[in-house]
Amino acid sequence: xxxxxxxxxxxxxxxxxxxxxxxxxxxxxxxxxxxxxxxxxxxxxxxxxxxxxxxxxxxxxxxxxxxxxxxxxxxxxxxxxxxxxxxxxxxxxxxxxxxxxxxxxxxxxxxxxxxxxxxxxxxxxxxxxxxxxxxxxxxxxxxxxxxxxxxxxxxxxxxxxxxxxxxxxxxxxxxxxxxxxxxxxxxxxxxxxxxxxxxxxxxxxxxxxxxxx
Numbered sequence: 001x002x003x004x005x006x007x008x009x010x011x012x013x014x015x016x017x018x019x020x021x022x023x024x025x026x027x028x029x030x031x032x033x034x035x036x037x038x039x040x041x042x043x044x045x046x047x048x049x050x051x052x053x054x055x056x057x058x059x060x061x062x063x064x065x066x067x068x069x070x071x072x073x074x075x076x077x078x079x080x081x082x083x084x085x086x087x088x089x090x091x092x093x094x095x096x097x098x099x100x101x102x103x104x105x106x107x108x109x110x111x112x113x114x115x116x117x118x119x120x121x122x123x124x125x126x127x128x129x130x131x132x133x134x135x136x137x138x139x140x141x142x143x144x145x146x147x148x149x150x151x152x153x154x155x156x157x158x159x160x161x162x163x164x165x166x167x168x169x170x171x172x173x174x175x176x177x178x179x180x181x182x183x184x185x186x187x188x189x190x191x192x193x194x195x196x197x198x199x200x201x202x203x204x205x206x207x208x209x210x211x212x213x
Contacts, residue, residue, distance in 0.1 A: 002158060004177065007032040010050040010058055018065045027068055030100075030177040033058070034074035036210065038093030039086035042079050045119065052093060059097050070100040070146070070176035077135055078107040078128030080119035087131050094138050100146040100176065101204075102139050106132050140203050147178070147201040154182070154211060157196045159188060170210075172196075180206040 005017075010033055024151055033055075037043050038050050043174045050058075062069055075090060109121055116171040157176045163169035163181045170188065172180050174196075182196050188210065198208040 002026055002028055002175075004028040005031060006063055007034065009034065010055050013058060015061060015065070018062060021065045021069075028177060029068050029175045030070040030072070031062060032072045032074075035093065036074060036076050037079060037082070037086065038090035039082070041084050042082055045081065046076075046079060052089065058097060068176070070178065071097060072177075073099050073102040075095075075102060075104050075135055076107050077132040078123040079106065080107070080122055082107075082131075083136050087134075091134065091138060092134070092161050094142065098142045098145060099139060100178070101143050104132060104135050104139065106191070143164060144201070144203040147203060149176070150174075150206050151201060152196045152198065154195050155195050155206075155208075156193050157182070159190050159192050159194060160191055174206070177203065178206055180208060182208045185212060 003024075005021065005027065008017075008031065013031070013033065021029070021031075035055055036046055036048060038052055043051060059071065062071060073094075075094075077087070077090075106122070106125075107123065109207070155176075157172040157174050157180045159170050159172040162173055163171040165181075168184055169181050170184055172194075174180055180196055188194055195211040195213075196206075196208040197211055198206050200207040
């Protein structure tokens, strides 16, 4: 019914994969593409195998091949030696991509990693938290922007279960892995794929009504 590509390091996401994803409607139009930082020096110290420019080129290819594809990220704030300029590079990359959603963290040492072995955790905790809050706030703005683009569209939603807030509503996901909430209709069951017209949204949830054929 649906295949969902889980995640990919940027250097492993080929044009061939993108073209296959675009070709088959049962492959979900969502790519989780960890970036971690928008600054090349920090990426090098993280031992990431991509540059800022290569990542942006990949984003451009995704937008060209699959214009309706959702893109999510992982970002770390306050990696050792991260300067304010490097942090601003991350924010500017976020502005370029305008991710649909993401996973954002402050840096903390992980035993056995190259950073823990060779780098001092030298960014003040207060600075880390402030940078993370800026990243989270910007992502919230972009998430709402991407959600609003669904309003007025009819989308196929895979019903996953009751809404967390009310058993009178279903919760499901569309092809872009976005949560959709809508009032229950007779005969609709968990696991069904239904057509839902999107009427409204928050930065995290699409709100709509099921269409009955």
